[in-house]
Amino acid sequence: MKIIVLIKQVPESNEVQVDPETLTLKRDTVEGIINPFDMYAIEEALQIKEKNSEETTVSALSMGPPQAESALREALAMGVDEAWLVCDKKFAGSDTWATSYTLARAVEKIGDYDLIIAGKQAFDGDTAQVPPEMAEFISLPFCGFVQNIEQLKSTFMVVDRMTEEGFNRVELSLPAVISVVKDINVPRLPSLKGKIRARKATIKQLTAEDIEAEEENIGINGSPTQVVKVFTPEYSTDTEYLEGEAKEQVSTLISKLQEANIL
Amino acid sequence: MITIDKDTCIGCEKCIPACPFGALEMVEGKAEVNQNCTFCGACVEICPVDAITKPKLHLESEDLSHFKGVGIFVEQKNGVIQPISYELVELGRRLAEQSGGEKLYAFVLGNSMKEELDNLKRYPVDEIIYVEHPELEKFNPDLYADVLAGCLKKYSLNIFLAGASTIGRSFIPKVAAKVGTGLTADCTDLEVEQEERHLIQTRPAFGGNLMAVIKTARHRPQMATVRHKVFPMAEPSQEKSAKIVPISFPLEKLHLKQKVLEVVEEVEGMIQIEEADIIVTGGRGIGKPENFEELEELARLLGGAVGATRATVDAEWIGYHHQVGQTGKTVTPKLYIAIGASGAVQHLAGMKTSKTIVAVNKDPDAPIFNVAHYAIVGDAMTFVREMVSQLKKSAE
């Protein structure tokens, strides 16, 4: 069985702040990490590999700039068998549509897959759109919010899809795309042997040409949506500090809330 | 990508931290851009020597004027129309008006929904497109995507909206890919630009630390999803009577690769905190897991629900369904009381648009106070106990 895990490198914290002096954006230029949700995807793939009787390989795939290699090495250190990086300046400006198209072409290039697992959403963009859109480009069934894989055979799988009230048990024919939620497992830490292996491993590179991507479908030209501008939101709150001992603070609070018709 | 004129660039590095997407780096003393660039233009303004330009995009716009009307996806569970749908009606109606008085279409996929539709008719919708079939009773992402995309191809709409619920987020992206158009998730603001009827989509990124304004320039319909409780609900009126247009869909022809085996509702009294008007959230400052029981009592007295920070959920003090924050749920209740929560950015992302925020924390510098309307510097559990006691007294 061949599993592909989609991972994205995201900034470590999304502390994007406004510099009060220059009134411009200030971002922590800290090294990126694997998108936290993708950790669950990697772990799920590795657990399948461990439990599966037939031989299973796990490949990590990421679309990003050269720095994204460190995220892929982290995945290798956890135990994935191989890592692919789809990297090309032509991908700049990709929205979720173009990203999904690009990943779809990359997945086709890797080929021979049975299951594609992604994390629920990315820490920075957090749209959760790429896995289902990508599934559509390669005409695969998609199930999101998976909190449990109940059964996995070579031609189909049964999963539990989280809903607001509980879950739906769903059967999908393979190959399929699923995205997993936080509850599904506890991601392992990288092992020492894994880290040593990861350091020495070669990350397979794919360019736009390698994946036979059509120019009009990638990058800014391939993106139906474009960012027109970004701004930092104004959250000016007039904070009222309630004084006194707990008793006083609470009674003041209750009367203020009652006055405002909140209570 | 944006272009940087290396000759003009003086290597001052001001642009590097200004890029929210980490697309700029210094190479041999000059700024260079990588593929993370989203063309947002934040760096263009910052460069003191105007070395950075955003190129004119070759966007041949076809004539999009024949795309008219606003459509919304009406979400149903067990045949009952979900509250988010009524918020979409109000939003859709407003956008239809802004577009110059266009029609609002509501798309319903389900089975045996006569009563619900009779109710929906009273809302300010022009037409209700109803696809009825036993297979559509239970939500199936692939099936719904096929059917809705099929419907959209018949109606050349300008705008299409859906809720960013687990249902919406599961299949609307597929619809967008099938139809071949752009989709923007979790919009907090939507307006129609008069001239070309472009939908101006505003959404948070980076956990709400940054707002992005997005346009779908050349593709139609312009699709967007919105979260529950971000926009107001529509009001029904007895005078209204929308037209119901039944559509039959040859579902038998669809070769489905996914089917729903069973729907399980957890009996545990699943609190859907997104529905609550009042939320009492506990952070690590409450001390120990047992203290959540007291928070539950407080929530009960207030008629609200209990929320939790990621820290307490990770420590297994309470279940994940209570988690508020970027990796949990986004809520906008009337009243949000944060008890013993420091106000980590990821938590704020999930609650800072609540109408009234009360924060209790013994650390006066806790970031939660930056978004609080009422701040109480003090011990978490002392506050809870005092509040419970005073509320009980006033109830007597």
Added chain:
Amino acid sequence: MIMDYNLNEEQEEIVEIARRVAEERVKPVRAELDEKEEFPTEILNTLAQSDLMGIYIPEEYGGMGYGAFELALIMEELSRVCAGVAVSYAANALGAYPILLYASEEQKQKYLPPIASGEKLVAFGLTEPNAGSDVAALETTAYKDGDEYVLNGTKQWITNGGEADVYTVFAVTDKKKGARGISCFIVEKDTPGFTFGKKEKKLGIRCSATRELVFQDCRVPAENLIRRPGAGFLIAMKTFEKSRPCIGAQAVGIAQGALEEAVAFARERKQFGQEVINFQAIQVMIADMATEIEAARSLVLNAAKNVDANAKNGDISSSMAKSFASDVSMKVTVDAVQICGGSGYMRDYPVEKYMRDAKITQIYEGTNQIMRNIIALGLKKRLQS
């Protein structure tokens, strides 16, 4: 660490993994483990999965092929978060060293691989009610009967007692020879005649399991004797030489953790209109604490390097490292509680645990008084004027 210890890439990776285990898996549960005196089985499994359990065991036996230095690095990272978890990890090395250093090839092939993989936990069984510092006063006996040895006696305060699967047990095979009449045996759990006594309630390192080992006509195959009869004392001493830097590292880690808590507290706590870290009294304390920790760390890491290189005077440097670091740890943790004031005394705050945990480092694996003995005797023998 304030100073750079020139770690190579692999050592950096080892530190990073140990730190992540400590921060992500130990920190959230350390208070509970301490409160409930619960053995950290899951965390030891995580360490095993991270390939850290066999870090000091040669690759041919399934280990990672590193040494005492890397053990010390790991010990400091774990101890910085919880000394109890750290000792539960280190006790395996203590128990395994007799095998690693002196066992036959067959014994090594049999026992080391499952120890390296973390599948089997180990414990070192030396201490008895009447034989603590006075190792030669052991009373547990082992007499040969055919192709078996029969063990009788009680061991006290054995770390990982009851949890371990493999025990390296020291017993008297020839009473007349005193210290030279002690032998070391590998005894497996569930061997008939081998039971456990009560689990001790301790001041600190409460999640660590400390139990009596009780031998009543316990029959052990003769091939489980390590090396030969009478080799026990030397095996024990050489084992301690390897493991003492580890305990020194544990002490350093405890002190480091306590210092960090104290500094964090002092930066937040305001009295007299400012953060208490601005007061000179506190600043002097913190400066001294940090300096002492750094000195201890340097001594510990150098001792570990010496031990790995089998340098001469390894016994002296190990003893120096252990006694100095543990004394520093006790002092630093007491000061850390002091800096935190009343809060430092409260169990809700993590700093008091460091103080309770630090004490044992001055006592076990050779009391600091014995350490001074070893150092002085070594100097007496070897230092030339």
